[in-house]
Structure formats: structure tokens, C-alpha cells
């Protein structure tokens with residue numbers, strides 16, 4: 001009885017967390033348009049003589065709105081292809097829908113602008129309309145979908161946390177609690193056929209299926225917290241880091257040394273039982289994907305719905321390299337050398353996961369690292385663990401290291417890469433909770449590792465960026481700790 005009560009509460013927490021994340025994705029366009037409007041208003045306040053020096057700016061703002069539309073097009077398709085509209089319908093059936101401050105009026109300025117923009121785009125003669133073919137999406141993917149693991153679930157304590165993803169009967173990658181009330185039909189998913197001219201023309205029309213489109217409109221002008229919309233913008237930047245040609249410089253700084261080290265530690269990987277590798281905090285899963293391509297049986301672990309929705313789309317639903325284009329850098333006018341730099345499209349995925357030679361058994365496990373890998377079934381389960389920009393996400397880094405050591409096989413290898421920018425260090429400034437945050441020096445972190453039987457074999461500091469705009473006039477650089485430790489036998 002008690003269990004049932006608990007699971008109901010947890011189900012509600014999950015549903016609210018997912019609702020909030022989807023709300024943020026859906027609100028992306030309105031929030032970005034609001035920025036554009038603000039910039040336009042500032043321009044309109046210029047004196048005629050100043051306007052005369054900058055006559056190109058109104059055109060820039062129009063282009064910017066087109067870029068927003070293209071980003072929104074990607075987001076909506078990402079949500080739709082994964083059956084999010086069905087999830088949303090079930091959420092709405094479950095209890096009153098989004099508390100998004102919808103006031104019943106679609107004539108507010110944002111929705112009007114969105115429609116005008118769409119209309120303009122649709123009427124452009126050069127536009128090659130993207131047809132959304134709802135009939136054959138599932139047939140179009142002739143490769144295995146990357147499975148999510150199942151394990152004993154603990155329960156989320158934060159809005160962003162979730163427990164498990166499961167595959168539906170069609171192998172789609174969805175949060176288990178959320179799909180428990182919904183049926184996801186692939187026939188409702190839509191394949192996209194675009195052309196390179198389409199993307200190059202800088203304009204495109206799009207149609208997004210009725211239900212999701214109407215949901216999108218319902219959250220326009222909503223009360224989605226700005227911090228949530230910011231997370232969507234971060235995801236857009238993470239797409240560049242993990243899945244675009246432009247992110248290669250960063251990936252070469254962070255992922256390449258890790259991959260080289262893994263190959264050194266496990267020179268033979270072709271046997272019947274390939275070495276297993278766990279990647280906690282996998283983000284958009286490129287590193288896990290690359291490790292899998294090297295012949296490791298790999299599991300990425302991730303707890304953010306923002307990340308999971310996007311990585312699932314890229315892993316399971318992209319159909320060709322460079323199929324998509326987004327404009328990741330439009331959200332700020334600061335530190336651009338030119339408007340062209342700011343508005344430039346970035347194509348992805350540079351690597352098509354479906355034909356990338358991923359090793360069998362690749363999976364993404366959705367859930368909080370501490371909760372998932374504290375389970376006894378995980379003890380001494382992994383030959384290798386790779387953490388990249390992950391350790392400092394801990395409330396208690398000692399707990400992370402204790403678990404990492406426990407789940408590693410004796411003689412197993414832990415490769416870490418990242419700074420110590422403790423994620424909860426500033427929590428007191430935004431969270432009403434008294435969030436625990438253990439913030440240790442690198443020296444103390446290594447002391448804890450040693451305590452748990454992890455012997456340092458190699459260590460260096462590597463300079464790198466994280467989701468940087470390579471063309472920006474401002475660059476944040478990290479001096480990341482990169483080490484290999486081996487668990488004592």
C-alpha cells in the first residue's frame with residue numbers, strides 16, 4: 001500500500017518534470033522572438049541619423065527571426081518524431097494541462113509574429129517546402145534503436161530528475177513513467193525530406209503535425225521560467241559540441257585523449273566479450289557513441305530530460321549526415337565579429353549514428369547516477385568508466401567516487417576529464433533548498449580516489465573549452481584535469 005502511494009507521488013513528480021522540460025522546449029520560439037522584438041525596439045529608438053548609418057539592421061532582425069523559426073522547426077520535429085505529443089496528450093488527460101499562463105488569446109504579439117513569419121516563409125517562391133511524410137518513418141530507419149537499460153528505480157528528488165527510460169513496443173526511447181499512460185504510434189512520427197538548397201536558401205516552410213502545433217501555440221507567451229528556456233539554448237550549443245563539424249576542435253581537446261587512453265588500456269577488444277564501459281553524465285552521447293565505435297560495450301548514463309530527448313532523437317531518428325541545420329549563436333548579440341558569424345547555420349549530425357559502426361549492446365540509461373549505480377547489481381560490473389565534465393555535477397563528490405570505485409571491476413580503469421566547477425556551489429543564490437555542495441580541491445579529490453582503491457597511473461592538465469562559439473570574441477577556457485586511475489585488484 002505504501003509502495004503504491006510512493007509510486008503515485010513519484011509518477012506525479014516525473015510528469016511535472018517532463019511537462020516542465022517539454023514546456024521549455026515548446027516555449028523556445030516565443031522566448032527567442034521576444035529577444036528579437038526587444039532588439040528591434042531598441043533599434044526603433046535610434047535617431048534617424050543613427051538609423052541611417054545602420055540601415056541593414058532591420059533585415060538582420062528579420063533573418064534572425066527566420067533562424068529562430070528554423071531552430072523551432074528542429075525542436076518541434078524532435079519532439080514530434082518521438083511521440084511527445086502523445087505523452088503530452090496523456091499528461092493533459094491526467095490532470096489540468098500546462099500551467100503556462102495561457103490567457104485564451106492567440107492575438108498576442110508573439111503568436112502573431114510567428115504566424116506572420118510562417119506565412120512570409122511559406123509564400124517565398126524560393127522556398128522548397130519540407131514535406132513531412134507521416135507514412136514511412138519507421139521503415140526509414142533500418143538499424144537498431146539504442147536501447148535504454150532497465151534497473152531498479154529510485155525516485156527523483158529534483159524537477160529535472162527522472163528514473164528510467166524504456167523502449168515502447170516499437171523500440172522508441174521514452175520515459176517510462178510518462179509513457180505508462182500513453183501509446184506512441186510511429187505512424188504519427190514524421191520523416192523529413194529536405195534538400196541542401198532548402199537549407200542554404202535560409203528560408204523554409206514547415207508544417208508540424210496539428211496536435212503538437214496546437215500545443216506549441218498554447219504555450220506561446222507562457223510562464224516558462226527563463227532559466228528553463230536557457231537550458232534549451234544550452235542544448236542547442238551542446239549539439240554543436242557533440243554532433244557538428246564545428247565542435248570537432250572541442251571534441252579533439254576533450255574526447256580524443258580519452259579515446260586514445262581507452263585504446264591503450266584495452267588494446268584487444270575483438271573477443272567474444274568486449275570490454276564494458278560506463279559513461280556517467282553522457283550529455284548528448286557523442287563520447288559514448290565514439291567509445292562504442294571502438295568496440296566497447298558502452299552505456300551512457302544521463303538524468304536530464306533536456307539531454308535525453310535530444311540524444312534520443314539524434315541517435316535513433318536522424319537519417320543521414322548533415323540532415324539538419326540550426327542557428328546556435330543567435331541568442332546573443334555580444335562578441336560577434338559580424339552578423340554573418342552570429343547568424344551562421346551549423347549542420348548536424350556530422351556522423352550518422354545509424355551507420356557509424358556502433359558496437360552491439362550500446363545503451364543509454366536514464367536516471368540519477370547515484371541512484372542507478374548504487375544498486376547491488378552494479379557492483380564490479382564495469383571494465384572501464386569514463387567521466388567527462390561530470391565529477392563537479394555532484395552534491396557530494398566523495399559519494400560519486402565511492403560509487404565509481406564500487407562499480408569498477410578490480411583492475412578496471414577510470415578515465416576522467418574535466419574541471420571542478422561545482423554545479424551546486426551557487427545553489428544558495430537560486431534554490432530555496434539548503435542544497436548540499438561539497439567543494440574540494442583537486443588534491444582532495446585524488447585523496448578520496450586513493451582511499452577507495454583507485455591508483456593514479458597518469459595525470460595532466462589539458463586546456464579546453466566547453467560548448468564554445470569558436471568565432472566569438474570571448475572564450476572561456478578550462479584547465480581540465482585529465483587522469484587515468486586503476487582500481488586495485
Ligand SMILES: C[S@@+](CC[C@H](N)C(=O)[O-])C[C@H]1O[C@@H](n2cnc3c(N)ncnc32)[C@H](O)[C@@H]1O
Pocket residue numbers: 241280281282283284287301302303304307367368369370388389390393394
Ligand atoms: C557538463 S555536462 C557534460 C556532458 C558530456 N559529458 C560532455 O562532456 O559534453 C554534465 C552532464 O551530466 C549530467 N548529470 C549531472 N548530474 C547527473 C547525475 N546525478 N546523474 C546523471 N547525469 C547527471 C547533466 O545532465 C549533464 O548532461
